[in-house]
Amino acid sequence: xxxxxxxxxxxxxxxxxxxxxxxxxxxxxxxxxxxxxxxxxxxxxxxxxxxxxxxxxxxxxxxxxxxxxxxxxxxxxxxxxxxxxxxxxxxxxxxxxxxxxxxxxxxxxxxxxxxxxxxxxxxxxxxxxxxxxxxxxxxxxxxxxxxxxxxxxxxxxxxxxxxxxxxxxxxxxxxxxxxxxxxxxxxxxxxxxxxxxxxxxxxxxxxxxxxxxxxxxxxxxxxxxxxxxxxxxxxxxxxxxxxxxxxxxxxxxxxxxxxxxxxxxxxxxxxxxxxxxxxxxxxxxxxxxxxxxxxxxxxxxxxxxxxxxxxxxxxxxxxxxxxxxxxxxxxxxxxxxxxxxxxxxxxxxxxxxxxxxxxxxxxxxxxxxxxxxxxxxxxxxxxxxxxx
Amino acid sequence: xxxxxxxxxxxxxxxxxxxxxxxxxxxxxxxxxxxxxxxxxxxxxxxxxxxxxxxxxxxxxxxxxxxxxxxxxxxxxxxxxxxxxxxxxxxxxxxxxxxxxxxxxxxxxxxxxxxxxxxxxxxxxxxxxxxxxxxxxxxxxxxxxxxxxxxxxxxxxxxxxxxxxxxxxxxxxxxxxxxxxxxxxxxxxxxxxxxxxxxxxxxxxxxxxxxxxxxxxxxxxxxxxxxxxxxxxx
Numbered sequence: 001x002x003x004x005x006x007x008x009x010x011x012x013x014x015x016x017x018x019x020x021x022x023x024x025x026x027x028x029x030x031x032x033x034x035x036x037x038x039x040x041x042x043x044x045x046x047x048x049x050x051x052x053x054x055x056x057x058x059x060x061x062x063x064x065x066x067x068x069x070x071x072x073x074x075x076x077x078x079x080x081x082x083x084x085x086x087x088x089x090x091x092x093x094x095x096x097x098x099x100x101x102x103x104x105x106x107x108x109x110x111x112x113x114x115x116x117x118x119x120x121x122x123x124x125x126x127x128x129x130x131x132x133x134x135x136x137x138x139x140x141x142x143x144x145x146x147x148x149x150x151x152x153x154x155x156x157x158x159x160x161x162x163x164x165x166x167x168x169x170x171x172x173x174x175x176x177x178x179x180x181x182x183x184x185x186x187x188x189x190x191x192x193x194x195x196x197x198x199x200x201x202x203x204x205x206x207x208x209x210x211x212x213x214x215x216x217x218x219x220x221x222x223x224x225x226x227x228x229x230x231x232x233x234x235x236x237x238x239x240x241x242x243x244x245x246x247x248x249x250x251x252x253x254x255x256x257x258x259x260x261x262x263x264x265x266x267x268x269x270x271x272x273x274x275x276x277x278x279x280x281x282x283x284x285x286x287x288x289x290x291x292x293x294x295x296x297x298x299x300x301x302x303x304x305x306x307x308x309x310x311x312x313x314x315x316x317x318x319x320x321x322x323x324x325x326x327x328x329x330x331x332x333x334x335x336x337x338x339x340x341x342x343x344x345x346x347x348x349x350x351x352x353x354x355x356x357x358x359x360x361x362x363x364x365x366x367x368x369x370x371x372x373x374x375x376x377x378x379x380x381x382x383x384x385x386x387x388x
Numbered sequence: 389x390x391x392x393x394x395x396x397x398x399x400x401x402x403x404x405x406x407x408x409x410x411x412x413x414x415x416x417x418x419x420x421x422x423x424x425x426x427x428x429x430x431x432x433x434x435x436x437x438x439x440x441x442x443x444x445x446x447x448x449x450x451x452x453x454x455x456x457x458x459x460x461x462x463x464x465x466x467x468x469x470x471x472x473x474x475x476x477x478x479x480x481x482x483x484x485x486x487x488x489x490x491x492x493x494x495x496x497x498x499x500x501x502x503x504x505x506x507x508x509x510x511x512x513x514x515x516x517x518x519x520x521x522x523x524x525x526x527x528x529x530x531x532x533x534x535x536x537x538x539x540x541x542x543x544x545x546x547x548x549x550x551x552x553x554x555x556x557x558x559x560x561x562x563x564x565x566x567x568x569x570x571x572x573x574x575x576x577x578x579x580x581x582x583x584x585x586x587x588x589x590x591x592x593x594x595x596x597x598x599x600x601x602x603x604x605x606x607x608x609x610x611x612x613x614x615x616x617x618x619x620x621x622x
Contacts (some may be wrong), residue, residue, distance in 0.1 A: 382452075
């Protein structure tokens, strides 16, 4: 018997019991839709996290100084020596702290980064207005500041460049405004105030460098640079490894990706269980169908249908139900993941691969769970089947 | 006179069909020997429980004999696998049942095409063969009707067309008039007689003496044993 004939016959039977078919299809649909939604949300979340982290730059290392032991801090003069490692393309020492920024009557708690001009480039900040920090600002200890967009709005500065801002009581001149970067896992990027490193003592009451951002020329050299930096730091801190750490952005990315992957895998397993339940629904329906249609099977056999013809017919029926459930489930899943994505404010990205797999897989579920009933049908004895 | 007798279509020799019920063995067919020549029109009569249906099932290759030899059109049936039996039913036998046994969700022509589908005949040829069979039984105008849109007599004609469509050597009718009124019954019998005139071999099972009386030959079955009641020669 040809496939087209089998499909035609099966379709007639599937249509003959619309409510029952609908309910069974619903079982598969729910399974497939939940798999699709779970995978879409998982994809969306991990893509979001990745893009946020890549905003920080993947070929960046962060040296954090914890400052315990004999040598407790790095001074600006030490930085050049410590970062003299091949493949380092640029570096920016940084001292940060929270300050109260004031302009007119408005106050706002901002994060001051006392740093060098390279900071903006390494941390991927773009300038929106005015100019950036320059080496000469540091050399002459100029009290100039480049401020983040959030600071501008919070302090209601209508014409920020050229106006004054007070940081913990010290007046600074605003020379530039940063373009908005949005939020990352580390919080807002736009509530920053950049000032020359040399003025840190004035506004933050310290000149101990807590952080050095190190940019590596290419991603493949990150590990090597990290090792070299660690060696230098160990020497500097006289073997006290607890005084510092070198943080690799790539490591964080991998950790977060693996967490989000395992969460979405777990969710997918849960969803797969509902697909299994749907499959049992198909089996149940097919078993009832075989019992009800015993006489039809007997007639077909008396007309010369072989076991494999009957088997084929029922398997096609089961896979049609599975396939219908799969297609409807993918459609519902695609709509559902958009909806949930909006609800959770994370972009859910439904994947075409998963959808295709879901349809094929649910047809497979139909065939798998339809096999037992179909085999039962095919093995009926014609005389007994006709007697029904 | 005997020299030109062709090989018989059906040759049964010492056929038994034994059932075991609650430890007791029952011979539904008890040493049946029967020959049916090509072109014959034979009626098998007998009361219910006589083994009529069992004989019909064995003749129709729906069931195999427990013991004995059954040759249908030269092929030994007894030892064949399920698939081979299905093949024989498909190619050599056209069934006509008491309750028609049409598939309710298929139109008349789709029902008639069914055995041809299982034979693997392609769409166009299949359609032509089915159409021809329906025209032969006088239903050329109702090919697209569903079974429930047809009267009992018309449904039985569709069933006859289905039996005829594959041009099998044997038409096997099990109480073909059992569900029909007497006038429609007579129409169906006339149709069977006409088909026999055209050369079709027909074996008919009935308990109605009026129906049996119109066959060329009548055999009686009682308690699983066969006796010749009236042959064409007498």
